[in-house]
Amino acid sequence: MQDYLLMIVAAMFINNIVLIRFMGNCPVVGVTSSYESALGMGAAVVFVATMAGTTCWIIQKTILEVLEIEYLQTLVFILVIAALVQFVEILMQKVAPPLYRALGIFLPLITTNCMVFGVSVLNIKEEHSFMQTLVFSLASAVGFALVLLFMAGLRERMDATGRVPQLLRGVPITLITAGMMGLSFAGLLGMV
């Protein structure tokens, strides 16, 4: 049990997928100009990344490793993720239309979110068990959503004060803020 707790803290904060592992930076820059869109994107990623992580793990263990075609991993994983995103989109449209209206526009973007793909590959690379895969994917995705929300909140405040120099507005200040945020996350290093 303690192992899982440590894993959650490590994946969410200390090795944060965005700030320390550098995955999924495009949405952090792209959709954090308002709090609502950050929330939508974050929720969509948590959902898809957890499903993709576990699905890819099952496929790796039951198909790729059995047939000894691990070298096709990249190709298979990305197709699985693309198909999964499409499937989630259709399912959501039928089952939960309000949720679809809230998250729908973010779903196609997720296919090329390197965080979803990266988590799926990391699970295999670090030889996680099924339970660990589930926990790691979920915790990483929640870490991603957290950063997205923090960033959206900070950016709304920064825009409101209007004190950011003209040349650094938009993307540059977002990246510098991400660096500062990464420093504070790295401060938790001693915990694990």
Add this chain to the structure above:
Amino acid sequence: MAARVVNEFTKGFWKEIAPLRFALGICPALAVSTKVESALGMGFAVVFVLCMSNVLVSAVRNVVPDKVRIAVFISIIATGVVIVELVMQAYFYPLFLVLGIWIPLIVVNCIVLGRAEAFARKNPILLSLSDGLGMGLGFTLSLVVISSIREILGSGTWLGMPILPEAYPGFGFLLRPPGAFVIFGLILGIMNLISARIEKKRA
């Protein structure tokens, strides 16, 4: 025609340099830029994948129906990435270890899919090739700039050769992940400054 080919090639270096202008493909730009050597390796891997995907996407542009185009593009790109992965593992093993997970992650590099979607599916093969080459080399250039700053100031070396005197203590912050973000943000700010100056001169 020749002028257009040259034009599509050169736009990738300043006017539309992808990571710095549009914040595309910044994840690998941040991750592998601790050393110039790994930045170059990553850059050339992307150049190869980008050229191959642009040429193939352009070749099938009139055959593929619009609705399934993303799936087709991604399969093409993934095939290119698998080729790079296997070649690198066989012939450049140390580099393969350094780049690690970032080689398969070229699949989801926004630049590659972005060029397929925005350029290659509307343009003939030759133009797409020159676009891919220019964009890829522009990406490599940005990586080299960032990694040069990080390597020289962070550890006092460039491409492994010592540049600064031995007594230089090294600025470890730049080699750690947060340093990458800050340096990247500052470079973008400087780019904006230079662009603003050029605009002013023209006006």
